[in-house]
Amino acid sequence: MSGLSTIATPAFVVDREIAKANCDRMRAKALIAGVVFRPHVKTHKTVEGARLQHGDSEGPITVSTLAEAEFFANAGFDDITWAVPVAPSKLDRCLAIAKRARLILLVDHPSAVAALSEFSASNQVDLDVMLKVDCGYHRAGVDPDAPESVELALSIARAPRLRLRGLLTHAGHSYGAKDAGEIARIARDESGAVRRLGSVLERAGISGLLRSVGSTPTMSVAPIEGVDEVRPGNYVFYDAFQAAIGSCHLSDCAAFVVTTVIGSNESRGECLVDAGALALSKDPGPVHVDPGFGFGVVCRIDGVPLPARLVSLSQEHGIVRWRDRSIRVAIGDRLRIVPNHSCLTAALFDRYLVLAGGRIEGEWRPCRGW
Amino acid sequence: MSGLSTIATPAFVVDREIAKANCDRMRAKALIAGVVFRPHVKTHKTVEGARLQHGDSEGPITVSTLAEAEFFANAGFDDITWAVPVAPSKLDRCLAIAKRARLILLVDHPSAVAALSEFSASNQVDLDVMLKVDCGYHRAGVDPDAPESVELALSIARAPRLRLRGLLTHAGHSYGAKDAGEIARIARDESGAVRRLGSVLERAGISGLLRSVGSTPTMSVAPIEGVDEVRPGNYVFYDAFQAAIGSCHLSDCAAFVVTTVIGSNESRGECLVDAGALALSKDPGPVHVDPGFGFGVVCRIDGVPLPARLVSLSQEHGIVRWRDRSIRVAIGDRLRIVPNHSCLTAALFDRYLVLAGGRIEGEWRPCRGW
Numbered sequence: 001m002s003g004l005s006t007i008a009t010p011a012f013v014v015d016r017e018i019a020k021a022n023c024d025r026m027r028a029k030a031l032i033a034g035v036v037f038r039p040h041v042k043t044h045k046t047v048e049g050a051r052l053q054h055g056d057s058e059g060p061i062t063v064s065t066l067a068e069a070e071f072f073a074n075a076g077f078d079d080i081t082w083a084v085p086v087a088p089s090k091l092d093r094c095l096a097i098a099k100r101a102r103l104i105l106l107v108d109h110p111s112a113v114a115a116l117s118e119f120s121a122s123n124q125v126d127l128d129v130m131l132k133v134d135c136g137y138h139r140a141g142v143d144p145d146a147p148e149s150v151e152l153a154l155s156i157a158r159a160p161r162l163r164l165r166g167l168l169t170h171a172g173h174s175y176g177a178k179d180a181g182e183i184a185r186i187a188r189d190e191s192g193a194v195r196r197l198g199s200v201l202e203r204a205g206i207s208g209l210l211r212s213v214g215s216t217p218t219m220s221v222a223p224i225e226g227v228d229e230v231r232p233g234n235y236v237f238y239d240a241f242q243a244a245i246g247s248c249h250l251s252d253c254a255a256f257v258v259t260t261v262i263g264s265n266e267s268r269g270e271c272l273v274d275a276g277a278l279a280l281s282k283d284p285g286p287v288h289v290d291p292g293f294g295f296g297v298v299c300r301i302d303g304v305p306l307p308a309r310l311v312s313l314s315q316e317h318g319i320v321r322w323r324d325r326s327i328r329v330a331i332g333d334r335l336r337i338v339p340n341h342s343c344l345t346a347a348l349f350d351r352y353l354v355l356a357g358g359r360i361e362g363e364w365r366p367c368r369g370w
Numbered sequence: 371m372s373g374l375s376t377i378a379t380p381a382f383v384v385d386r387e388i389a390k391a392n393c394d395r396m397r398a399k400a401l402i403a404g405v406v407f408r409p410h411v412k413t414h415k416t417v418e419g420a421r422l423q424h425g426d427s428e429g430p431i432t433v434s435t436l437a438e439a440e441f442f443a444n445a446g447f448d449d450i451t452w453a454v455p456v457a458p459s460k461l462d463r464c465l466a467i468a469k470r471a472r473l474i475l476l477v478d479h480p481s482a483v484a485a486l487s488e489f490s491a492s493n494q495v496d497l498d499v500m501l502k503v504d505c506g507y508h509r510a511g512v513d514p515d516a517p518e519s520v521e522l523a524l525s526i527a528r529a530p531r532l533r534l535r536g537l538l539t540h541a542g543h544s545y546g547a548k549d550a551g552e553i554a555r556i557a558r559d560e561s562g563a564v565r566r567l568g569s570v571l572e573r574a575g576i577s578g579l580l581r582s583v584g585s586t587p588t589m590s591v592a593p594i595e596g597v598d599e600v601r602p603g604n605y606v607f608y609d610a611f612q613a614a615i616g617s618c619h620l621s622d623c624a625a626f627v628v629t630t631v632i633g634s635n636e637s638r639g640e641c642l643v644d645a646g647a648l649a650l651s652k653d654p655g656p657v658h659v660d661p662g663f664g665f666g667v668v669c670r671i672d673g674v675p676l677p678a679r680l681v682s683l684s685q686e687h688g689i690v691r692w693r694d695r696s697i698r699v700a701i702g703d704r705l706r707i708v709p710n711h712s713c714l715t716a717a718l719f720d721r722y723l724v725l726a727g728g729r730i731e732g733e734w735r736p737c738r739g740w
Contacts, residue, residue: 006459008460008740009457009459009740010740042685042686064685064686065686084632084644084686084687085632085633085642085701086632087379087630087631087632087644087701087702088701088702089376089379089630089702090378090630108633109633109634109701111634111700111701111702112701115701115702138635138638139642139682139684139687139689140632140633140642140687172684260457260459260460261457262454262455262456262457262510263455263478263479263510264479264481265508268508272455272509272510274454274457274740277651277653277714278714278717279740281647281651281652282651282652282653282654282714283647283652284652284654312509314509314542315412315434315713315714316412316434316435316454317454317509317510319509330481331455331457331458331479331481331482331485332457332458332459332481332485343685344647344648344652344685347648347718348717348718349739350738350739368720369719369720370378370379370380370644370649
C-alpha cells in the first residue's frame with residue numbers, strides 16, 4: 001500500500017474495487033428482482049459514486065438534501081427522489097430543480113399536503129409526491145394501518161396538481177438489529193407496510209402506486225419481494241457498524257481513514273493518532289451488539305485488523321488501546337481505521353482519495369451543505 | 371428574530387454580541403492575571419472569531435491543525451502554537467509556515483524529539499518547542515513527576531537547534547466534572563503539573579520556561595494562578611455541555627442551529643426537524659450529569675428553552691420529544707437548538723451566519739480540513 005504512505009493525514013480513502021463490487025452486487029440483485037433501482041447517494045454524495053451505483057451510468061437516485069438534488073441535477077441525473085419530508089419554505093428551490101429534472105417530494109402530514117396543493121396551484125405546476133409510510137422505525141411517516149393514512153393518500157390523489165406516485169418507507173430500525181436473522185424479520189415489516197397500505201388504497205380506487213423500500217441492512221440480507229422500488233445507499237462503502245450487525249463482512253468496507261501515530265504511551269498500552277472526532281465523527285457505532293472496537297476498527301495500513309479498541313475521540317486526537325499489550329507502534333507509523341458510520345465520516349472530508357491497484361488514482365469531490 | 375425567519379435551514383448562527391461578551395470577559399481575566407493570552411481558535415476557525423478573542427486585533431493563538439496554522443498565518447497572525455503532537459511527516463509544512471510566522475510545536479516523546487532534532491539540523495533551522503505535560507487527562511503528555519520527563523526536557527534543551535519554550539498542559543478531564551467545584555479542583559491539578567515540573571527543571575538549570583495551561587471549564591471557573599500563559603477556546607461560543615457542567619449559563623451560549631419543523635406526530639408527542647447528525651454532530655453531550663435534553667437544547671426561535679428532549683439524530687432528521695405534551699408546533703415552524711458541543715457542530719458548516727441587533731449582518735467563513 002505504498003500509495004497510502006505519503007498522503008497527508010487524516011485522509012478519507014475509497015477502495016474503488018471494493019466499492020465497485022458492492023455496487024455491482026446490489027444492482028444485480030435489484031435487476032434480478034425486476035424492481036426499479038433508485039439507490040441513495042447520501043453516503044458518498046459524489047457524481048462518481050452515483051455513476052458506480054448505476055454501472056457507469058446515470059439513473060434514478062434518492063437524495064437526502066436539496067443541495068444534493070441540485071448537485072446531481074447539474075450532473076445529469078434527471079430522476080430524483082428527495083427522501084426527507086419537505087418544508088413549505090423550501091418549495092421555491094424544489095421548483096427550480098423540477099424545471100431540469102423530475103423531482104419527487106415526500107409528505108406524511110395533512111398540513112404539508114395542504115401547503116403543496118396551494119403552492120402547486122398558485123405556481124401552476126404539477127408536483128410528484130410520495131407518501132411516507134412508517135414501517136416501525138417511528139421517525140417519520142404515516143401509520144400504514146390507520147384510516148387517517150388512507151384519507152391523506154386520497155387527499156393527495158384528489159389535489160389537482162399533485163401526482164401521487166407511490167408509498168415510500170425506510171426500515172431505519174434495521175440498524176438496531178443484532179444479526180442477519182433479525183434484519184430479515186424487519187425486512188418483512190418494511191415491505192409489508194407499503195404492501196398493506198397499497199392494497200387498501202387499490203381497493204379505494206388508487207392503483208399503480210409504486211411501493212418503495214430501502215435500507216442497507218434489509219437490502220443486503222433479505223430477498224426483494226412484493227415491492228416495486230429499492231433505495232439502499234450505505235452499501236457503496238458499508239462500514240464497521242454494518243459489518244457488526246451482519247449486513248456485510250469487514251472486508252466489504254470500501255472506505256477508511258488513514259491516520260498517523262502521533263504519540264505512544266507504552267505504560268498504558270495506548271497510542272495516539274491524528275484522527276479525532278473531526279475525522280471520524282462521534283458516532284458510537286453498534287453499541288447494542290458491543291463489538292469491542294469502540295469508535296472504529298483499527299487496522300494495519302494494509303487493512304489487517306488489529307486487536308485494539310479506539311477508546312476515545314476528542315477534536316483532533318484518537319486514543320487507541322491495544323488488547324495485546326505486546327503491540328508496539330512508533331510515532332510516524334500509519335494505520336487505517338474503518339469508520340463506525342461511513343455516511344457521517346465521509347461528510348467530514350471535502351475530498352476522497354481513490355485507491356485502485358495499490359495506488360491513489362484520483363479523488364472524488366462530494367456535495368456539501370443543504 | 372425576524373432575521374432568522376427566512377434563512378435556509380439548517381443554519382449555524384453566531385450571536386455576535388454574546389460571543390463578544392464571552393471574549394471580552396476571558397481576555398480581561400487573563401489581562402488582570404498578567405499572563406500571556408493565547409486563545410485556542412479551533413472552535414470557530416475564523417479570522418473574525420480570532421480577532422474578537424483579541425479585542426479586534428491579532429495576537430498569539432493556539433491551533434489544532436496545520437491547515438489552521440496556514441490559514442491564520444495568511445491572515446496576519448504571526449505567533450501560533452500548534453497544540454497537537456507533531457508527526458515527523460508534517461515537518462516540511464511546519465517549516466513553510468515558520469518562514470512567515472513563529473510556529474511553536476508540541477512534543478512528548480523521545481522519538482519525536484529525535485526526529486525534530488534531525489530535521490532542524492539537516493534543514494539548518496531553529497524550531498520552537500513546548501513539552502506537553504499530562505495533568506491527569508491521560509490523552510497525551512509526559513508525567514510531570516517522572517524522572518524520564520526531566521530527561522526528555524533536558525534532551526530538548528541540549529539539542530542545538532531546538533528551543534524549549536515551555537511546558538504545556540490541557541485539563542481535558544475538566545469536561546468530565548459535574549459542577550464548578552470539581553472544575554476548580556481540576557484547575558489546581560492543571561497548574562500544579564506545569565509548576566511542579568517547571569520547578570524541577572529550574573533546579574536542573576533550565577529557567578524561564580513558560581507554564582501554559584488552558585481548558586474552557588478551568589479558565590471559566592477557577593482563578594488564574596501560578597502560570598504564565600492561558601489557552602481557552604470553546605468559551606467564544608460555549609455550548610449546552612459547558613452550561614450543564616457549570617462553565618457558563620445557557621444564556622452565554624453564542625452559537626446555535628436554526629432548524630425547521632418538517633414533521634409532527636401528535637400521538638407520540640414528537641416533532642421532526644431538519645437538523646440531524648450532519649447539522650449537530652452525534653456528540654452525546656454531558657451524559658455524566660444527565661441534563662435531560664439529549665442531543666442539544668431545543669429552544670423557541672427567540673431563544674427561550676422548551677421542555678423537550680432531542681431524543682435521536684439520523685443523518686438529516688432530528689426527533690424532538692416534548693416533555694409537556696400540550697406543546698404544539700406546526701410544519702414550517704422554526705426552532706433553535708443550542709448544540710452539545712459547539713466545536714463539532716461548527717465544523718459541519720462552511721459558513722456561519724452572524725446575528726446582531728436581531729438581524730443577520732454577515733457571515734464568517736471557517737478554515738476546514740487538515
